[in-house]
Amino acid sequence: MNIIPAIDLKDGKCVRLFKGDFDQTTEYSDDPVGVARAFSAFNVKYLHVVDLDGARTGTQSNFDIVRAITETTPLSVQLGGGIRNRETLDSWLASGVTRCVVGSVAVTDPDEVRAWIADVGAERVVLALDVRIENGEPFITTHGWTRSSELTLWSCIDSYLDAGLSHVLCTDVSRDGAMAGPNIELYREVLERYPGLKLQASGGVRSIDDMQRLREAGLPAAISGKAILDGNINAEEISTFQQNA
Secondary structure (H helix, E strand, O other): OEEEEEEEEEOOEEEEOOOOOOEEEEEEEEEHHHHHHHHOOOOOOOEEEEEHHHHHOOOOOOHHHHHHHHHOOEEEEEEEOOOOOOOHHHHHOOOOEEEEEOOOOHHHHHHHHHHHHHHHHHHEEEEEEEEEEOOOOEEEEEOOOEEEEEEHHHHHHHHHHHHHHOOOEEEEEEOOOOOOOOOOOHHHHHHHHHOOOOEEEEOOEEEEEHHHHHOOOOOOEEEEEEHHHHOOOOOHHHHHHHOOO
16 A cells, blocks of 8 residues: 655645644645655655645646656655646646646536546546545535535446546545544445545544554555654654555
8 A cells, every 4th residue: 555645735835724624724844845855755656735725716826836846856746726627737737747636626527527537547637535424425525625515425436437537535524634543434435336446545544553454444545644744654654564565
């Protein structure tokens, strides 16, 4: 299983939100490129970057930061946050980003996103499906978790299978930034329903033990931001975990 460190960008800084709330922000560094360089020494291959400014406004203002990361580190970057049209998708891919993470538009305009997958390839598009669990069912949320929908996770994934969907990043938003542990049961059910899916778990990871639980559940990849930034998962633990993969 790949551990994927995460950097969230807001106002040019590396931050974390609590449960996606922009009013509950913790600033970690005013040098996101430096943070990425530090992560590149962790024996990891990928970096997950969230453009929070783009997610909130739909306008991307962090191209220079992301380009600096792709040019000065060996990490393959997947980036999400406010990618709502083909022009933005193409701009990020041209900036050196390996994969674009598409969230809200995947729910609001699935035909458009299906066309993107067909045009740029399934390996370059990740569906970010953020869910809230209600009465045992995972319902999709959109627009930085500010809007709920009546679409379930299962219905959304089903609608993309014939488009060649490969990568899905699934976040239980109640766990994100809350250090409550990942929703293992949810991810296990996703993999049982869609065994060929390249699923990325996100939200709630507290320690390397949580990563081990995710690996035992069969997860191909898991994202961690807060636990790594806070030092609850350190470089040595990540390196050993990856070497034992």
